[in-house]
Amino acid sequence: MNERDSDILKEGDVIHLLSRKGRRYQFQLKNGGRLHHSGEFIPHDEIIGKRDGTLIALSGGSRFIVLRPTLAEYILKMPRGAQIIYAKDIGVILTNADIYPGARILEAGIGSGAVTIALLRGVGEKGSVTSYEIREDFAEKATENIRRYLGEIQNHTLINKDIYNGIDDGPFDRIVLDLPEPWRVVPHAVDNIRGGGIFLCFLPTIIQTVTVVESLRETGCFTFINTIETLMRHWNIDGRSVRPEHRMVAHTGFITIARRVEKPLS
Numbered sequence: 001m002n003e004r005d006s007d008i009l010k011e012g013d014v015i016h017l018l019s020r021k022g023r024r025y026q027f028q029l030k031n032g033g034r035l036h037h038s039g040e041f042i043p044h045d046e047i048i049g050k051r052d053g054t055l056i057a058l059s060g061g062s063r064f065i066v067l068r069p070t071l072a073e074y075i076l077k078m079p080r081g082a083q084i085i086y087a088k089d090i091g092v093i094l095t096n097a098d099i100y101p102g103a104r105i106l107e108a109g110i111g112s113g114a115v116t117i118a119l120l121r122g123v124g125e126k127g128s129v130t131s132y133e134i135r136e137d138f139a140e141k142a143t144e145n146i147r148r149y150l151g152e153i154q155n156h157t158l159i160n161k162d163i164y165n166g167i168d169d170g171p172f173d174r175i176v177l178d179l180p181e182p183w184r185v186v187p188h189a190v191d192n193i194r195g196g197g198i199f200l201c202f203l204p205t206i207i208q209t210v211t212v213v214e215s216l217r218e219t220g221c222f223t224f225i226n227t228i229e230t231l232m233r234h235w236n237i238d239g240r241s242v243r244p245e246h247r248m249v250a251h252t253g254f255i256t257i258a259r260r261v262e263k264p265l266s
């Protein structure tokens, strides 16, 4: 994995240039490369070896801060095939699916790989993530996004299959789903989550959510079936102007969690 324990920027690092106005531009550092922006430039070699967070000046004098992006910042800038899950929900997914170092996770679909990156970080080198994805083009793009951020990794397996047709390589500790009809995965999840394991799915509409909750209940193998949504409100704190921001994202999706047990208590 990409070692982030040093604050010295090096070849291969993805970096963000931060302008005074708060704009961000994403680049990957390459020996001998040149970074161009609005008619100005800077050789990558002048950035490689500097500390994360350094102030730099381009050839025309424009100044920027150079920073390695956090996961939340990186996923906003990476090339996307499918709609990603944003950091607000990823955080809630990681805690509610109880992702831990060493866990074996099954994920579907991979989309652009935003959730995959978070899962891989969560399970660490001793854990593993298996991603089912029907679209080969999405799988390829997601793999590039993951490699660019995490470097070469050995514990990610991509399976180019329709997960509604079944799961081959269980049991898993956790199943995390972001696809339109997760209830079609529920019968396979029953056989492929270990006792005490967790099923979690993210869905944009409540109609889908009701359908998945009912199908989880019908199996008789899940308990603590629970649906949540997260509303995140940013605040403006500036002198005496201390108030919530006027705008917020009203809706992203509903997260449903269920725990695999032998039989729920009736």
Ligand code: SAH
Pocket (backbone or CB within 6 Å): 082, 083, 084, 085, 108, 109, 110, 111, 112, 113, 114, 115, 116, 132, 133, 134, 135, 138, 161, 162, 163, 164, 178, 179, 180
């Ligand atoms: N969580 C991802 C986004 C997933 S978008 C992210 O944050 O980047 C939903 C993905 O599910 C798409 O890539 C779609 O191709 C895939 N998908 C839909 N139905 C599927 C199925 N039956 N089996 C496998 N993948 C599926």
